[in-house]
Amino acid sequence: MPNVLRADGITVKFGGVTAVNNVSLSLGSGEILGLIGPNGAGKTTLFNAVTGFAPMHSGTITLLNKDITALPAFKRTRLGFGRTFQTERPFEELTVLENVLVAAFLTVGRRREAERLAMSVLEQVGLADRAHQPALDLNLARRRRLELAKALAVKPKVIFLDEIMAGLNPPALREMIAFVRSLSAQGLAVLMVEHIMEAIIELSDHVIVLASGEKIAEGTPQQVTSDERVIEAYLGTD
Numbered sequence: 228m229p230n231v232l233r234a235d236g237i238t239v240k241f242g243g244v245t246a247v248n249n250v251s252l253s254l255g256s257g258e259i260l261g262l263i264g265p266n267g268a269g270k271t272t273l274f275n276a277v278t279g280f281a282p283m284h285s286g287t288i289t290l291l292n293k294d295i296t297a298l299p300a301f302k303r304t305r306l307g308f309g310r311t312f313q314t315e316r317p318f319e320e321l322t323v324l325e326n327v328l329v330a331a332f333l334t335v336g337r338r339r340e341a342e343r344l345a346m347s348v349l350e351q352v353g354l355a356d357r358a359h360q361p362a363l364d365l366n367l368a369r370r371r372r373l374e375l376a377k378a379l380a381v382k383p384k385v386i387f388l389d390e391i392m393a394g395l396n397p398p399a400l401r402e403m404i405a406f407v408r409s410l411s412a413q414g415l416a417v418l419m420v421e422h423i424m425e426a427i428i429e430l431s432d433h434v435i436v437l438a439s440g441e442k443i444a445e446g447t448p449q450q451v452t453s454d455e456r457v458i459e460a461y462l463g464t465d
Contacts, residue, residue: 231416261431309383311374319363328375330380334338348379368399388419
């Protein structure tokens, strides 16, 4: 499986604190990579470093064998990065369609083409019937779908999902798991930070576990969930 994304030796420091220490990962087309760890492990910081939202102390990032380490977040987006955020913050005064148009215009210059793209991704995430509704009126599950629609509207090669399933009720969770699986089936590379182990075990081809900013385990979901270092990091030794 050819690499779509590689991140090598990523280190992030805030003052004298090392938040992420020498972490590497790679991701192929259609692959789902799960990133897990206890609170404060450095997962979102690593996410932000790879996507360009946090400065790195050292490390390199390549997309389709092109070095993009020095590029800002918006240029990484135009090259093929789409991402969601832990806290969804739609433009509440705009409609659902207008929210997605904001993202679509990052890669599409003409309004008519951007509208076609926006409606296409709204169909994909199941929000087409809400296109002209204010984003303010959406419930949590639909706000998460709107986040996905915005990420897909930039026509990504890699999509970064930051706790997209947190707080969803069981039916909405099952729908989201099925949707992420469909993205992989379409050949999209998926990197997901998630605390819901049900989703990690069902979806991930490969899992990386962080603790205190360092990689402590890596392998299949079955391998990492039975690793004593992972159990200790989550549950302690007592």
